[in-house]
Amino acid sequence: MRTIFKVKMILLSIMILLFGTTQSVVLESDENHIKSATFLSESFEVGPGKVAVKTLFDIDFPKGHIGVKSFDVEVVDEDGNSVPLYETYLHHWFAVKYIENITMSHYIKQSHDVSNGIEYERNDGACQGFLLPHHWGLGGESRGTSSNLPNPFAVELGNPTKIKHGFKEKWLFNIMVIDTRGAHDRKGCSECRCKLLNLPKDFYNVTTNINGQLLSRNYKGGLFCCQDNLQCKLRNGFHGPMRKLSLRYKIRWVDWDEHQVPLKFYILDSADRVRSNGSTPVHDCQVEYTIPRIHDSDSLHVKKANIPMTKGGYLIYGTAHMHTGVVNATLYGQDGRVLCTSNPKYGTGKEAGNEKGYLVGMSVCYPKPGSIKIKDGEILTVESRYENKFRTGAMGHFYIYLAEQIPNKDLNI
Template sequence: MLLATSLSFIIYLVKRRLTFIMFRIDKATSVAVALFAIAGAVPAAAASSEGSSSHPPNLQTITRLTAPLPLRPGEVTNSYHKLPIPPGPIAIYEFKADVVEKDYNGNIVPTPLGDAYLHHHVVLSEHEAYEHQKSWWYPMKPRRANRGVGFGAGTESRGTPQKFHHPYAFTTVEGEDELVANVHVINTRGMPKGDARHCLECPCTSTDVSPSNGTILEAVASRRKDWDRCNVELLDEANTACRPETYYGGLVCCEEGEFCLDGYDPGAAEFDGVKAAGPISTYYLRYTLTYAAATRENRPLYLAACCDASGNETTSGNIEYDIPKLCDEWDSLDDEDGDGDSACVHKLSTIQMLHGTTSFPFGVTLADVDDGGEVDVVYMVGHLHRGGIEITASDPATGEVICKSMPAYGTGDEIGNEKGYINAMSTCQFDPPRRMRTTDPILVTSSYDAREAHTGVMGLFYIAIADVENPVETENNLDKVPAIMQWAGVGAMLAIVAVAGSKYNEQNRRKDYEMVTPTMNVAV
């Protein structure tokens, strides 16, 4: 009885369809049926679609720092770090992060975006419970990490904490006491404005040129596993990010220890000792978790595979793409001819299933659930780079806007309002959640200001979802299954399902880079 009681607590923390990846057992067999019964034994109240409570019990908060990130002017760090967290199982209700440093008195102070540009951080689980996933790889994910807990953002992270309401939370497993983070920061402190903005887009430099033939092609081609990931729309426009022979800036040219411009690289012929004379700056990624002990009432969250605007229903996506210059800087972004589009706005549209082929940068891999299974969408937020106007997710059949995420560009000099930088992204929060099927198509449209060219931009959605639980199954199921089968259920893989969000009122077309409200609550 003690064994069954202990196991039931752990089993309630895992999802319903746990087993077919690990054990490859047909669902029709009695063994699989038993395992599904174990994993699905949650109280009916936990599966309710009623609005969630905003005050889970015994919330606690921790704030910690990564290891130091010492950077010379123009230097890049694109490195991986262990993030200690309270021992699992815990339920994480909020994650936020920003770049900080220590002042002369040793106090921790936030760093302006104009000094240390947070290109992205991606935070994932690396627990042995997900051992069979560790060989899977995709950009912005360490080769030995899995897809359990997942958080991620860029410069917008300071103004856009990822926050979820009880009973929905990202949950950890027994014994899990750390996460792994990919932290990508560019040191632009003391740079002229033009140099700093150029650095933010990771231009290829002499470091990226092959010594054998003097071209970027050979060096860049070897750094990416697969160059056939752009959708038809990008290929038709011959987007320069899709092929190594035309690639000239982005993640591939922004690796650990590189310099963003030759003028700041001591090993480059164009090194400028005057411009690069600044001191080494030591930064940290500060991360804050708001959490509580995991309980049976929790609805564990996962990340949907959708959406990357550079992919489609058969192509996972290139993660990044380039924006060509379409207009002069003094031209208007307005729709002057009334056709619904501006000649100065680059739009990239694609359709992806909620949980289809995408191998997503925030830590999601291919679907592990039945085709067409139902899930609950809890939270959505877009990720754009400088020049981004908006990213939308909509129903391609009806035109219904599920979520529109828009950047808030700063207008001043103070922390949290740095001019010209994305300080926040508007979010879509669904309370009650929006129920979708994993095979539902989503039309994703990413829009960028094309009055100047940009390299390595992104058009991504971060989507947090929860499995739909079976309210008929009860705690009594646990007493009817042998202990060995309960252990099998604990060891099985957590299912991830995909989803999209909810409808809310359209906002006016953005003009230039004005501020927008960083968060929108969506009522269904």
């Protein structure tokens, strides 16, 4: 009875540490003391053909000094049912870390003014500015792509010695979904093709690109044509109900101790137009690109970037964030060796997670710890390959987790 009481008290303590929207909290029954919790984000409304781009601040997240082992996300409706991609296409979700000035927390909560009092803390990737800043994030392939990190590796969070004095660590979601119910061209709508959306008449006169310049009229599609509340063109006479959706997300973590090995997270962009300023590399990540149809050719479309790694480490995990039409993505070392190839999985049915014709997962590389080392200053090559078909808003982002050190003992992968 004493043991049962202790277990109940531990579970109660975990519940107190977490927010009220936690759907479930469990201690996984293994020797690694992994905990898990499932949360539900704030809801957002969509209608047929509607684009929703939302930033949700201060999302529910485990508290304390922890090591995150996995972070999995899917879109659900008001009843908690998984929503298939052919109804609402999940273009992307990003989980971004920021710190908030404690003295301004009440003001921010009341006014929703986040222009002051917060500082964003991006990942270790090399893209400039606030491009690709997230620590976790995928798209339509989320349900079928593993985010699990092998023991004893984890992403360290909540270390009080690393949080700026007077601030507290928080997280936000940046979400983009496209409701394609009734869309004249579902696949084209999910690629944000400009001609398939009801754009404002002055769209090209007021819309700027990632460099702050007016968007070219040659821009055929992508993120800039899928702004919040824009509308994909619908089939004549189609009517459908509005619906409220949320992100359901599950986080697995451990309490941080001396047995955990921290990882650093890098996002490498195959559309990064790297150049140099003397000995300093200058990154010019484009984030997305258009694939033109090359007639009379069966060759694949290949996009490559050579990216210098200021700081290297041992490769623990690798995968790619891609879009439908991808053939694969590969990360090469400077000597041409293959570090990781991420292959797509396409759906064959109607159920959520197996939608026919949609990209529903990307394979993950788990090399034996210590077997692949990336040197400081090594130039990596990111290569994304797509089918030879016209496509807008294509992406080729390679995600890697690196460890600075590897334990000497044998590891259980």
